[in-house]
């Protein structure tokens with residue numbers, strides 16, 4: 356298959372390398388022309404995914420080209436403008452997958468909803484979600500993820516055609532559940548990183564993950580997602596990976612905040628996007644407007660708003676009135 360990938364960060368590069376190694380013809384586009392030239396000359400993504408050679412059948416490009424499948428792997432903040440570039444290039448009908456995780460800021464839309472707004476006539480819009488660190492996929496270590504779309508016939512066929520011995524793809528018709536799980540687990544990973552950085556222990560980590568899942572479930576239900584999806588790869592799977600895996604950038608932000616770094620300092624040190632930082636704002640806005648109780652997400656927002664210190668978070672959460680489970 357001819358596959359086009361937009362976004363040459365860690366994830367776009369890992370996906371492009373993976374599909375090229377599995378006999379697909381791939382182009383990888385980024386908005387930064389100097390970065391395209393560096394990719395073309397050095398045949399490695401030194402800035403975002405060092406140590407992995409770009410296979411011969413992977414072309415780094417500055418101009419969008421035709422493709423049978425497009426994957427957008429930019430941060431959510433660049434999703435709308437990337438999709439608009441596709442429309443401007445006459446590629447608005449090409450089957451498209453969003454591989455980014457989060458709610459769009461200001462609109463509160465999930466990735467597939469942003470794509471549907473920009474390309475309303477495209478019948479094949481989906482998301483890729485689930486536990487998948489870029490470095491491990493680039494190393495071709497085994498990985499299983501969710502491909503979700505309302506167009507189930509298409510997404511099932513796509514999952515079957517992209518499936519291989521390294522990447523196992525599970526088709527799912529519940530695109531809301533898949534996208535909500537992928538978005539909100541990043542928020543919980545920052546909170547868990549803070550707890551771990553403050554040495555609160557494994558009990559606290561698992562309490563945060565479990566109660567975090569309760570928050571994700573409530574929001575998912577209010578937005579129309581299925582509960583069963585959150586028991587799968589794009590829910591529980593990605594929550595466990597991101598809250599516990601040392602490769603997680605969101606978790607790392609939490610660890611840096613616990614060390615006493617400010618949020619801007621933590622993000623500069625990270626050098627990659629940590630979507631949870633932006634998602635938390637939208638999650639709390641939606642929780643408030645839908646009447647959904649999301650105490651962990653909202654305490655994190657208070658921290659980012661400068662209303663509390665990291666050391667106060669646990670006490671505020673623990674002194675809430677007792678509840679039923």
Ligand SMILES: NC(=O)C1=CN([C@@H]2O[C@H](COP(=O)(O)OP(=O)(O)OC[C@H]3O[C@@H](n4cnc5c(N)ncnc54)[C@H](O)[C@@H]3O)[C@@H](O)[C@H]2O)C=CC1
Pocket residue numbers: 362363364365366367385386387403428429430431432433436437454455456457487488489490626627628630
């Ligand atoms: N890194 C990972 O392991 C995984 C990341 N994701 C998701 O993929 C998305 C991208 O993450 P990463 O690649 O890891 O980020 P990254 O921080 O490694 O790279 C971000 C990339 O986006 C590009 N970019 C920024 N603004 C842009 C714009 N306006 N137009 C086009 N490109 C722009 C940057 O130049 C850079 O190439 C995020 O939503 C993330 O949650 C999902 C699964 C795994």
Ligand SMILES: O=C(CO)COP(=O)(O)O
Pocket residue numbers: 456485486487488541544593596597602603604605606628629630
């Ligand atoms: O989404 C991811 C893995 O599934 C990557 O998480 P981080 O952005 O926290 O590294």
